[in-house]
Amino acid sequence: MTSAAPASVTIRPATLEDIPTIIELAEATWEPTYRFIISREQIEYMYRVIYTPVSLQRQIAEEGHTFLLLYADGHPAGYASFSRQPTHEALYKLHKIYLLPSHQGQGLGHHLIQAVEEATSQLGGHTLELNVNRYNPAIAFYERQGFQRHQEVDIPIGPYWMHDYVMRKELR
Incomplete structure (x- = not known):
């Protein structure tokens, strides 16, 4: 069940000082997002790889990821991150998008x-492209936003595999 829409929504770029907020939001969103899609062990492994303060700092400072924080009624409620793909100047990747x-x-x-x-x-x-697990119900959300399935990929992450769709959207 969802609550009423917030009265105010603000989105702003995150800084290195916002890493604790990103981690707090990730802790509240990751397990509910993936518990029916991948194993608990894989969730924990991937979380440790992606969401340590050092990893997030590297993503922002070295890998060129821009994080956006969404505030609903003044409280952090979600985030997204994206970056330019090194192989193509006009291609950007949406790496993360999570809401409480x-x-x-x-x-x-x-x-x-x-x-x-x-x-x-x-x-x-x-x-703009993104990867989404082939069993993630969020596929329907991405399709409503104008993304289309581009290809299927299987990506090793440590001892695990991600079975994803790459979805793309042409921007106007």
């Missing part, structure tokens, strides 16, 4: 996608 379970179904994911699209377009991006 209590804030899903209120149109906030659409706000985050729009913010990423606007930012990437301003940077010269023409195409």
